[in-house]
Structures are given as structure tokens and as C-alpha cells.
Amino acid sequence: MVWYWVIGIVCFLVGAVAGFYGAVQYLKKQMANMTMSEADVQAMARSMGRNLNKKQLAQVTRQMQSMSQKNMKNFAAGSKKKK
Template sequence: MWNYIIPILTLILGLVGGFFGGVYYLKHQMTNMQMDEKQLQAMAKSMGMNLNAKQINQAAKAMKGMQKNKNFKMK
């Protein structure tokens, strides 16, 4: 009987641990993401938006503000 219970429990624990590890890693990568103005403009164009210089500067400042805020939480 233990030959069936132990592998199932380890599989479940591995999946749960992998999920939470992946979420932590993704949040960490998102907070450390750095983009310059050209990358922001390209990302906006890929979403169908055309930003002017003022809007690009505002977006860059917002990205830098997120990096400084260590308590940033994704919703």
C-alpha cells in the first residue's frame, strides 16, 4: 500500500512546490525588468498604441518606480 501512497504524495508536493517556485521566479523577474524607450515604444506598437515622447517618459518612470518599490505585488 505504501508503494502507491508515497509516489502520489511526492508528485503532489512536487507540483505544488514547482508552482509556487514558478510564481516567485516570475514575480522576481517582472520587478527586475528593465526597458529603455525603444523597447517601450516597440511594446506599445505591438499592442496597437502609438505613444509620444511624454508618454514614453512617463512609462519609463513608472517602470523605474516599480523597481524601487520592493513591496510591489502583482494582482
């Protein structure tokens, strides 16, 4: 009777670890492919009470793309670094 509980708990823990690992890999893949169009950036700025002109919009879009690339490189390298 005790073995049923032990097997159940072990299976639950293995499933939780595997699910977490799968979720992290899925999010890495989604973040690498995530892009925001200029219309999305403009809508986000308007929701914060700002109205961007074309020059500002291009600058914000360029900054977001460069930050996204840096973050993905740091995120991928961070799992390999020793602390």
C-alpha cells in the same frame, strides 16, 4: 502493493507544492529585475497603433517604472498581510 500507490501520490503532491513555491520565488525575482527600455515601449505603442513623441515616451516609461516598484512592494507585503 497499496503502499506503492500511496508513496507515489505523496511524492507527486510534495513535488507539485515544491515546484509551485520555486516558480513563485523565481517569478518574483524576475519581476523585480524586469525593465523596459524606451525602444521597447515605443515598439509596444506602435503595435497598438500609437506613435509617441519624446515627452510622451518619457512619461510612459516613468509611469511604468513607478508602477513596477509599487506592484513589487504590494506583492511582497501582500503575502504577509492577514485577510
